[in-house]
Structure formats: structure tokens, C-alpha cells
Amino acid sequence: MKKLLIIKTGSTLPAIKQRYGDFEEQIINLLPLAAATVVQADAGLALPDDLTAIAGIIITGSHAMVTDYPDWSVALTGWLRRLRGSAMPVLGICYGHQLLAEAFGGKVDYHPGGEEIGTVQISLTPAGRQDALLGILPTVFRGYVSHSQTVVKLPPGAELLAKNNFEPHHAYVIDNHIWGVQFHPEFNAGIVRMYLEDDRDTLQQAGKNVDELMSAVQEHADGKHLLRQFWRLAAG
Numbered sequence: 368m369k370k371l372l373i374i375k376t377g378s379t380l381p382a383i384k385q386r387y388g389d390f391e392e393q394i395i396n397l398l399p400l401a402a403a404t405v406v407q408a409d410a411g412l413a414l415p416d417d418l419t420a421i422a423g424i425i426i427t428g429s430h431a432m433v434t435d436y437p438d439w440s441v442a443l444t445g446w447l448r449r450l451r452g453s454a455m456p457v458l459g460i461c462y463g464h465q466l467l468a469e470a471f472g473g474k475v476d477y478h479p480g481g482e483e484i485g486t487v488q489i490s491l492t493p494a495g496r497q498d499a500l501l502g503i504l505p506t507v508f509r510g511y512v513s514h515s516q517t518v519v520k521l522p523p524g525a526e527l528l529a530k531n532n533f534e535p536h537h538a539y540v541i542d543n544h545i546w547g548v549q550f551h552p553e554f555n556a557g558i559v560r561m562y563l564e565d566d567r568d569t570l571q572q573a574g575k576n577v578d579e580l581m582s583a584v585q586e587h588a589d590g591k592h593l594l595r596q597f598w599r600l601a602a603g
Contacts, residue, residue, distance in 0.1 A: 369422035371403040371598065374414070374443065376462050377429025383561050390427040390460075393553035397591045398598050411439050414446045423456040423601025426463025428551060432516055433465045433475045444470045450545065456601040457545045458500075461514055464538075464547030471522035471541055478517040480533055481573050484566065485559060485580040486587070487512050489537050489550060495528035500546050501538055503596045508589045510537065510550030513562045517549065546597075552590030559584050 373391045378384060387393060391405050404421070406412050409429065415421070426447075431437060447470045450457055459467040465475045489510045495501045508529075518536040521527065529538035529548075538548045551558075560581060563570070567577045 368401065369420055369602070371398070371400060371601065372415070372418075372421045372424045373403055373405045374424060374426045374463070375405055375407045376409050376427050376440070376443070376466070377431050379430075379558075380561065380565055382565075383558055386561075387555070387558055390429075390553065393558070394425060394427070394460075394594060397553060397594050399595070400598070408443045409437075409439050411442075414443070418453075418455060421455070422603075423597065424450070424458070425597070426457070426459040426466060428461035428463065431462060433462065433469055434477075434516065440466065451542060454544055456597065458597050459545075459547040460553065461549060461551055464549050465516060465518055467541070467545060467547045468518040468520075468522055468525070468536075468539070471525070471545075473518055473522035473525065474520035475516055476519045477515055478534070482513070482515040482566070482570065482575075483533050484513045484563060484570070486510070486556070486584045487531055487533070487550070489529050489531045489534075491529050492527050494526050494540075495538065498526075498528050498540060499543070499600060500540070500593065500596055501528045503592060504589055509585060509587045510548075510552075511554035511556075511559045511590065512550050513554075513559065513566075514549060518547070548593070550590070552593045554590065556584050556586040 490507050525539040525541050540546050
């Protein structure tokens with residue numbers, strides 16, 4: 368059976384890693400996988416040339432910033448461009464979402480509204496309701512978020528699938544097989560609460576009420592359903 372390739376672009380907070388696992392482990396724990404291949408791109412490890420044993424690719428989130436253009440990220444951008452001519456299912460999460468947009472002609476920058484963090488409501492567009500991946504979610508679904516950068520301009524040919532009042536590009540698809548989601552389908556309520564507590568001082572300085580954000584965090588399975596649908600599409 369073909370494997371899932373997870374491209375790791377960073378690590379979560381040490382306390383979260385100890386309790387819930389790192390980004391790739393959070394993904395794997397939600398999927399019915401026998402095995403997955405993990406490549407730590409942020410450490411400069413080589414990405415595979417031969418993808419014949421790969422069913423699908425997930426690009427993780429990161430605490431890095433796309434617009435800092437670290438060497439490993441620039442190299443990964445070039446590698447990702449080769450996937451557009453294939454039918455390989457690809458899912459970029461947060462940093463991965465932004466990096467895919469950058470790779471295919473979009474633009475990434477800091478969000479003018481600052482950081483989006485917590486549990487938020489996200490709405491599917493008409494295209495999203497018909498999409499093979501996002502279409503399995505409710506028309507208004509819940510997403511765990513923690514990001515200060517955003518896709519300010521979608522790549523040419525990308526189709527907008529989901530948005531909310533804060534984030535206009537929460538999900539998109541390119542060529543019906545390359546998806547980007549700004550939210551974190553691998554997170555749970557505990558992870559988000561730990562991010563909120565870690566970022567409490569910065570958020571308060573930015574005028575955000577952290578206690579209100581904490582109280583709005585909800586446990587839900589929308590992200591798990593999305594990841595499992597991606598694996599169903601990839602594994603056939």
C-alpha cells in the first residue's frame with residue numbers, strides 16, 4: 368500500500384510536543400495509517416524525487432514565517448512546483464497553505480488585523496460545498512487557528528473554498544488536487560489553549576481578551592473529518 372508523505376516545516380511548542388506530539392504526530396494520530404513517511408524539510412533533509420510509493424502529501428504548519436524566506440523553505444517551494452503537473456493529492460496546513468500559495472504565484476504577508484487564534488467559525492463558499500475535500504464539512508464549520516501571516520492574494524487559477532470575516536482565504540484548491548487550509552485540522556482544544564496561554568502577554572498587548580478567547584475554545588471533530596477525507600481521496 369502506498370504511504371502518506373508528511374513534509375515537516377517546523378515543530379510545535381515543547382510542552383505541546385510532550386503532551387500531544389509534534390505536528391506530524393498530531394496528523395498521524397487522527398488517521399487510520401499503517402505507516403507514514405516524514406521528511407523534516409526545515410532541517411534541510413532531502414525531499415524524494417521518486418513519488419511512485421506515495422499516495423498523498425501533507426505539509427505541516429510551522430512557527431517560521433514564509434516571508435523570511437529561509438533557504439530550506441525556498442528549496443521546498445521549488446520542489447512543490449513540480450506537483451502541479453501531477454494528480455498527487457496535496458494538503459498544506461497553515462504554513463503549508465501559505466507556502467503553496469507562494470509557490471504557485473500568490474502572495475503571503477502579515478495579516479493587517481494581527482493574529483487569529485482560538486476556535487473560529489469558518490464558512491464554505493459555493494465552490495467549497497461542492498469540493499471533494501472541504502465539501503464533507505458543514506456549511507459553517509469550526510476551525511482551530513493560530514497564525515499571524517496570511518495569503519493576501521490567491522494564486523492564479525486557485526478556487527476559494529472557505530473564509531470568515533477575519534480571514535478571507537481560509538481554504539483554496541488548485542487544479543482540484545492541491546489544497547491549502549489556513550486552519551489546523553490536526554489540533555484539538557487542549558493544544559489551542561496551550562498556544563493561547565503561551566501567547567497571552569503578546570495577545571493582551573495587542574488588545575485581545577485572552578480569557579474570552581479561552582472560553583470560546585471548543586472541542587470538535589471537524590478537522591479530523593477533513594484529514595480522514597483527504598486520506599480517503601489519496602488512498603483511493
